[in-house]
Amino acid sequence: MSKKDFLLEMGCEEIPARFVTDAIQQLASKIEEWLIHERIEYGEIRTFATPRRLTVFVQDVADHQADFEDEVKGPAARIAKTADGDWSKAAEGFARKQGVSTEQLVLKELKGVQYVFAKIHQPGAKTVDQLNKEIHKVFQGLHFPKTMRWGTNKTRFIRPVRWIVCLYGKEVLPVEWAGVTAGNLSKGHRFLGSDVMIPEPSKYIEIMREQFVIADATERRELILNQLKELEQENHWSIPVDEELLEEITYLVEYPTALSGSFEKEYLLLPKSVLITTMKEHQRYFSVENEQGELLPYFVTVRNGNDHGLELVAKGNEKVLRARLADARFFFEEDLKLPIQDAVEKLDSIVFQEELGSIGDRSRRVQKLAMMIAQQVGLDEENLTHLQRAAEINKFSLATQIVNEFPELEGIMGQIYALHAKEASQVANAILEYQYPRIHGDEIPKSMIGSVLSIADKMDSITSSFGIGIQPTGSQDPYGLRRRAAAIVQVLLQENRFTLSLSDLIQHSLNQLESDGLLKEERETVENDLEHFFALRIKAVLQEEQIRYDVIDAVLAAGINHPVSILEKAKVLMGQLEREAFKHEVEGFTRTANLAEKASEVELSPSGLLEPSEQSLYKSYQEAKTDYLVAFEQQNSAAMYQALVHMVPEIHSFFDHVMVMVEDEQVRQNRLALLKEITNLVKRFASFEHLVFPS
Numbered sequence: 001m002s003k004k005d006f007l008l009e010m011g012c013e014e015i016p017a018r019f020v021t022d023a024i025q026q027l028a029s030k031i032e033e034w035l036i037h038e039r040i041e042y043g044e045i046r047t048f049a050t051p052r053r054l055t056v057f058v059q060d061v062a063d064h065q066a067d068f069e070d071e072v073k074g075p076a077a078r079i080a081k082t083a084d085g086d087w088s089k090a091a092e093g094f095a096r097k098q099g100v101s102t103e104q105l106v107l108k109e110l111k112g113v114q115y116v117f118a119k120i121h122q123p124g125a126k127t128v129d130q131l132n133k134e135i136h137k138v139f140q141g142l143h144f145p146k147t148m149r150w151g152t153n154k155t156r157f158i159r160p161v162r163w164i165v166c167l168y169g170k171e172v173l174p175v176e177w178a179g180v181t182a183g184n185l186s187k188g189h190r191f192l193g194s195d196v197m198i199p200e201p202s203k204y205i206e207i208m209r210e211q212f213v214i215a216d217a218t219e220r221r222e223l224i225l226n227q228l229k230e231l232e233q234e235n236h237w238s239i240p241v242d243e244e245l246l247e248e249i250t251y252l253v254e255y256p257t258a259l260s261g262s263f264e265k266e267y268l269l270l271p272k273s274v275l276i277t278t279m280k281e282h283q284r285y286f287s288v289e290n291e292q293g294e295l296l297p298y299f300v301t302v303r304n305g306n307d308h309g310l311e312l313v314a315k316g317n318e319k320v321l322r323a324r325l326a327d328a329r330f331f332f333e334e335d336l337k338l339p340i341q342d343a344v345e346k347l348d349s350i351v352f353q354e355e356l357g358s359i360g361d362r363s364r365r366v367q368k369l370a371m372m373i374a375q376q377v378g379l380d381e382e383n384l385t386h387l388q389r390a391a392e393i394n395k396f397s398l399a400t401q402i403v404n405e406f407p408e409l410e411g412i413m414g415q416i417y418a419l420h421a422k423e424a425s426q427v428a429n430a431i432l433e434y435q436y437p438r439i440h441g442d443e444i445p446k447s448m449i450g451s452v453l454s455i456a457d458k459m460d461s462i463t464s465s466f467g468i469g470i471q472p473t474g475s476q477d478p479y480g481l482r483r484r485a486a487a488i489v490q491v492l493l494q495e496n497r498f499t500l501s502l503s504d505l506i507q508h509s510l511n512q513l514e515s516d517g518l519l520k521e522e523r524e525t526v527e528n529d530l531e532h533f534f535a536l537r538i539k540a541v542l543q544e545e546q547i548r549y550d551v552i553d554a555v556l557a558a559g560i561n562h563p564v565s566i567l568e569k570a571k572v573l574m575g576q577l578e579r580e581a582f583k584h585e586v587e588g589f590t591r592t593a594n595l596a597e598k599a600s601e602v603e604l605s606p607s608g609l610l611e612p613s614e615q616s617l618y619k620s621y622q623e624a625k626t627d628y629l630v631a632f633e634q635q636n637s638a639a640m641y642q643a644l645v646h647m648v649p650e651i652h653s654f655f656d657h658v659m660v661m662v663e664d665e666q667v668r669q670n671r672l673a674l675l676k677e678i679t680n681l682v683k684r685f686a687s688f689e690h691l692v693f694p695s
Helices: 017-037 089-098 127-134 136-140 201-210 217-235 243-250 265-269 272-283 310-336 340-349 359-377 381-393 401-405 407-420 425-433 448-467 481-496 502-515 523-544 549-556 563-576 580-596 612-633 637-645 648-657 665-683
Strands: 003-012 045-050 053-062 068-076 105-110 113-122 161-168 185-187 195-197 256-262 286-289 295-304 351-353
Touching: 003 017, 003 185, 003 201, 017 045, 017 053, 017 136, 017 243, 045 217, 053 201, 068 089, 068 105, 089 105, 089 113, 127 136, 127 161, 161 185, 195 201, 217 243, 217 256, 217 295, 256 310, 265 295, 265 310, 272 286, 272 295, 272 310, 272 407, 295 310, 310 401, 310 407, 340 359, 340 381, 351 359, 359 381, 359 448, 359 502, 381 425, 381 448, 401 407, 407 425, 425 448, 448 481, 448 502, 448 523, 481 502, 481 523, 481 563, 502 523, 523 549, 523 563, 549 563, 563 637, 580 648, 580 665, 612 637, 612 648, 612 665
Parallel strands: none
Antiparallel strands: 003 053, 003 161, 045 053, 068 113, 105 113, 185 195, 256 295, 286 295
């Protein structure tokens, strides 16, 4: 069986940069899935992507499918054979259904019974034939957040498809899709290149390079970085590389050339964040700093083309940026004239969500929730005063022109404007910190005030959305609720400062929604959904900590109230797994829990415990409970587990010497009540029945 390389290039109008990475990953994944499904052997898969092309290169693709061998089970032998030993009509019908002759039927024993099996052999088809017939299904399987149709074509894609290259070795596969028939003609750079023939897959990269297309995204990225370093060295600059911006630029260009420009020094009087954001969001420029981290009146942009006429290109970019910076300066100066209280009042006219009222309404809910949290964590009077003010005004910057232009600057500009208005530094810092963490791995609020406000704001956003029936579904999470829940867990985990209960936070937030008449869904359903929602976020944290899946299930079954405690308990159990005695301990807890399920609502009567073993178990339980509660108050998970382990010898002794399910109803129920009490204590730590041990 010979092997050849396979190349597929889909050429289209410019794909938005944010969609390119996912698009090429999908295309490569779909092709690999198709090759596996079609039983076609293949080697390394490489991907190339630019704004105008998605390309997959597969090395060493076999020229035929592997032969298909299978055995299909049919009726039992007693039905498949006649009394004379010939194949029955049932067997003949089974053979026809499988596309084989009766000569390909065999008898085999399965679990003591003989059955007829059809031996199926299907020779592999040519790879080129399968590609011509099936590859369009790969295209149809691609999904995008937004698609479009063009011309009279009914096909939907991220952008109009203009050409397709499909080669198996040197052979052109004329597959058809989206009104385009594949060939071996590709297109070079839109302005610097031309139509070009690809004679075989292995020559693709170099041929495209000659046409001013750097097809490999990794190579383009490194080329941009190297050019930035050259500019740094030539000018003694420092160019901070924003990874998000670098990723976007990589997929905005096919042939990158970095160049620099300048702007008037007077714009350096604007806040640094305003300048950087204006250059990044409006123009996709990198900012320039000196060695001290101070902004310089320069910028760096990346052109999609060669180095011809760079001075003219720089002047054009400078002219555009000058207008952007003038707008930013006007917005900033006008915002400084707006009193904070006037900005806060404007929030009542800005809709947060149709069913949840204005941003002003939301701000007041957050304020009440924040003050409740503050009381639970024991903030002193001074910090309470600062929190009250921060919660009252924390969203005022949403009414400013700069934040209206750049929503991502909300917290940063809120802090700047608050300090300008002579607000206390603690208040201004909390206005900045309440948005943290914005993404996974982002910084955590440093102040208690910022942490409390962060939790309150995110909790209200989550519970209010769930309360009106808005929940994340699949990959869809338009309100970023998963991110907000993960952020709450991150804050609760920080420095072990908080002993807040997640369940209490949920209840308080729902109480506020209910009192405001905003809870539209059944409360019990919302509570259960929220508990499950947060459990999944905590589970993700535990998985990152390399906690075993069954340990995660065990500790989460005890409740989601305290993420810090959950993590510590999981680590304690992970540390027990290698101990030989651990399985013996778990067996005691599990056996107790299994019988405890049969207990009624009868209360335990210690005087009704007659046997020495059950009396000893009760005494051991009392001691364990006392020790457990002390350890719980000290947040010492290891000591909590040791308190439970103290009962294990007595548990096993109890089961060795005492019959629980006796005929005497009163004795039986009392013994079950004892086991139920023990189980309730154990389950405060974990549900040990979830743990799995190798047999």
